[in-house]
Amino acid sequence: MPVETKPEATARTSPPLTERQEARRRRILHASAQLASRGGFDAVQMREVAESSQVALGxxxxxxxxxVHLLVATMQDQLEHMHGTLRKKPPGGETAAERVAETLMRAFRALQREPHLADAMVRALTFADRSVSPEVDQVSRQTTVIILDAMGLEHPTPEQLSxxxxxxxxxxxxxxxxxxxxxSIAQVKIDIETVCRLIDLTEPGADR
Amino acid sequence: MPVETKPEATARTSPPLTERQEARRRRILHASAQLASRGGFDAVQMREVAESSQVALGxxxxxxxxxVHLLVATMQDQLEHMHGTLRKKPPGGETAAERVAETLMRAFRALQREPHLADAMVRALTFADRSVSPEVDQVSRQTTVIILDAMGLEHPTPEQLSxxxxxxxxxxxxxxxxxxxxxSIAQVKIDIETVCRLIDLTEPGADR
DNA sequence: ATCAAGTCTGAAACTTGTTCTAGATTAGCG
DNA sequence: CGCTAATCTAGAACAAGTTTCAGACTTGAT
Structure with missing residues (x-):
């Protein structure tokens, strides 16, 4: 009888991991983030991750x-952490647009503290092919939640989701x-603020 | 004395290429696009490109x-072609937003005809690291020109550029x-149309 | 026509992601 | 406790991007 199967896919849901497996998974993700923090995408070398986390390559x-799976999982991990942090201090802007922009800028500043890690995660995310779609989608959903949180919406309209x-x-x-x-950082800020204006367009009462 | 140097960087500008070099460059780009059309990013294998274009790997x-440099250059090539095509039949929308959306959707339909090629080019573009920045920037500028063309603007304001x-x-x-x-394709269409509404916000006379 | 500098070729070597294998280890079950 | 299926390990092997090198070939200048 199968004792355990496919630990990789959506670890949280399908097959319950044993203690040691959970620990291995943590060690791996930790090593991944650590190496990524050093030198970005290229510095995350599978052999090194294996060695750092005391696990065979296989x-x-x-x-x-x-x-890519590994780095996307690393991103999921970091995102969760970030969501928790953001939740603690909700943004203080007047309008939804302001709050979203503020939240994203806060996340951006966090990424600036570990630019190499950011590099590794984002490159993995955009380089991911179809085989990683479920995981990438999960990241996307998590991001959506963060943004909707900032907007303070319970039941967004389809327009707002767009x-x-x-x-x-x-x-x-x-x-x-x-x-x-x-x-530049300034440029990113402008772009975020610009796109957040779209939210105003979808506010109830906005003409179009 | 140097007969020819660094054919790669911005071939159009710096060192004039000889006839045969220009021909080699064309053959390479052609092979690249051909292979990419077959199987996308992964199918563009440097050894195969070299063989197909009758050029040594070195x-x-x-x-x-x-x-990545090769695929970004391939994209520059295709973009030029596309710009030429788009120019011939300017979009017919009433507003700038409509025209831009129409232009992008037209480009999108072109990409749909060669999804593998699109895959190879876009993946390369987003995977590119700093060493490819100049080339990626060139692609970005070209895209900007296409959009501004569609808007029909001579002197865009900073807001419009944002x-x-x-x-x-x-x-x-x-x-x-x-x-x-x-x-889905439909989803992409919606996203494009949604973001194009931003243009209206920057139209002279838009309140904000 | 000849020469020097630079280019192109063909092939091997190196790197890193990924796969495979044989044997040691672990987990749950009777 | 002992069995059995699955997992884990160490290490080799493979694949594709990239680098390197010696020698043949081109090019522009003398």
Missing amino acids: TLYRYFPSK AVRVIEHTWHSALITWLSGRA | TLYRYFPSK AVRVIEHTWHSALITWLSGRA
């Missing part, structure tokens, strides 16, 4: 079927341009 | 210092979600 691949999607697009792409040195 | 790397930047962000990111199967 085992690493059993938990995370590719480098706006949120566009904000996420802008957020990701702006991050990339910043990480690759093609846009 | 030479390929002299012209394009990495696979809107254009956000539109580009959305365009890239929406393409990625489509290519990785996380968004």
Whole structure:
């Protein structure tokens, strides 16, 4: 009888991991984040991750079927952490647009503290192919939740969801341009503020 | 004396290429696009590109210092072509927002005809690190020109340029979600139309 | 026509992600 | 406790991007 199967996929849901497996998974994610913090995407080398986390290479691949999977999982991990942090101090802006912009800028400042880590995670996210779609989607949903939280919405309209999607697009792409040195921090700020104005357009009572 | 140097960087500008070099460069780009059309990013294998274009591997790397450089150059090439095509039939919408959305959707339909090629180019673009920044920037500028063309603007305001930047962000990111199967064609259309509304906000006479 | 400098070629080597294998270890079950 | 299926480990092997090198070829200048 199967004792345990497929630890990688959506660890939280399907097969309950044993104590030691959970610990392994943590060690791996920790090593991944650590190496990423040093030198970004390229510095996360599978052999090194395996060694750092005291796990055989084959085992690493059993938990995370590719480098991109690993980094996306690392991002999920970090995102959760970030969501918790953001929740504690809700943004103080007057309008929904202001609050969202403030929240994103706060997240952006957090990323600036670990630019290499940000690089590794974002590059993995955009480089991911179809085989990673479920995990990437999870990240996207988590981001959506964070934004809706900032807007203070319970039941967003389809229009508002569209706006949120566009904000996420802008957020990701702006991050990339910043990480690759093609846009300044100030530029990213402007882009975020610009796109957040879209929210006003979808506010009840906005003409169009 | 140097007969020819660094053919790769911004071939159009710095060192004039000889006839044969220009021909080599064309052959390489052609092979790249061909292979990409077949199987996307992964199918563009440097050894195969070299063989298809009748050039030694070392030479390929002299012209394009990495696979990403090659694919970004391929994208520049395709973009130029696309700009030419789009120019011929200007969009017919009433408002700037409509015209931009129409133009982007037209480009999107073109990409749909060669989804693998689109995959290769877009993945390369977003995966590019700092060493490719100049080339990626060039692509970005070209895209900006196409959008401004569609808007029919001669002298955009800084606000309008911001809107254009956000539109580009959305365009890239929406393409990625489509290519990785996380968004439908219809979804991309909605996102484009949504972000294009930003243009209205920056129209002279828009309150804010 | 000849020469020097630079380019192109072909092939091997190196790097890092990924796969595979044989044997040791672990977990749940009777 | 002992069995059995599954997991974990160590290490080799493979794949594709990238680098390197010696020698053949081009080019522009003398």
